[in-house]
Amino acid sequence: MSNMRANRFIPMLIAGALVAALPAASGAQDASMLGGHDINAPVDVAADRIEVQDRADRAVFIGNVEVRQGGLTMNTSRLRIAYVSGGGIDIKRLDASGGVTVGSGSDTARGDFAVYDLDRKIITMMGNVRLAQGPNELFGSRLTIDLDSGRAVMDGGPAGVDQTGGRVTGRFTVPTRN
Numbered sequence: 001m002s003n004m005r006a007n008r009f010i011p012m013l014i015a016g017a018l019v020a021a022l023p024a025a026s027g028a029q030d031a032s033m034l035g036g037h038d039i040n041a042p043v044d045v046a047a048d049r050i051e052v053q054d055r056a057d058r059a060v061f062i063g064n065v066e067v068r069q070g071g072l073t074m075n076t077s078r079l080r081i082a083y084v085s086g087g088g089i090d091i092k093r094l095d096a097s098g099g100v101t102v103g104s105g106s107d108t109a110r111g112d113f114a115v116y117d118l119d120r121k122i123i124t125m126m127g128n129v130r131l132a133q134g135p136n137e138l139f140g141s142r143l144t145i146d147l148d149s150g151r152a153v154m155d156g157g158p159a160g161v162d163q164t165g166g167r168v169t170g171r172f173t174v175p176t177r178n
Contacts, residue, residue, distance in 0.1 A: 037147045039121050041070035043091055045079065058082045067094065074114065076100045093117050100125065107133045109143060121147040129154065138170040 048063030059081045067074040077098030084090045094116040102109045102123065112127030123145040131138040131154065141157025156167040 037072055038070040039118065039147055043094075044068045045081070047079070054085075057085055065096070067096075071104045072102065073104065074100065074102050074116070076114070091118055093119075109145075111143065123147065135173045136171065138168060140168040141166075 045061055045065065045067050047061035047065040049061070051060045051062070053059065061079040061081070063077065065074075065076045065079045067076075067079065074094070074096060076096040078096070080095040081091055082093040082095070084092060094114075096114040096116075097112070100111050100114040102114060102125065109125055109129065109131045111125035111129040114123060114125045116123045125143040125145075127141065129140050129143045131140075131143060138154055140154040142155040143152060144155075145152040154168045156169075158166050
């Protein structure tokens with residue numbers, strides 16, 4: 001399956017909600033979580049432990065980390081939050097590692113690492129990425145989701161990485177035909 005053809009099917013995987021996102025082909029799909037995600041919603045975080053590095057303007061959350069922003073969720077084992085302080089906390093970036101799941105409803109994306117750049121409104125997932133909506137799945141090395149436009153791009157990575165030969169792969173269900 002060519003990358004161009006795979007990119008046309010991506011909206012089917014995300015329609016309805018994911019972290020929050022793939023190329024929207026119609027107005028109905030713009031209502032997906034990724035295309036309609038409220039990036040100004042508060043960010044709620046829970047974890048087993050927190051380490052605040054105030055002089056460096058960052059906090060590290062460790063163990064069973066759960067993040068929520070609007071309808072978007074992120075679960076990981078380690079999360080570093082970079083922020084700017086001064087009259088309050090202004091979160092700039094979330095760096096997740098140790099296995100990351102981003103989702104909304106039944107739509108999920110999984111990868112080894114994720115970066116959520118709040119200023120640019122972009123989530124990037126890397127390493128063994130799996131994007132799923134119900135039985136439909138896409139696999140690749142890197143997924144970039146633009147929360148502003150609802151557009152996402154999946155890359156296969158260099159040949160030999162993740163055993164995919166550098167390609168994006170997927171499986172899509174089709175309706176039963178008579």
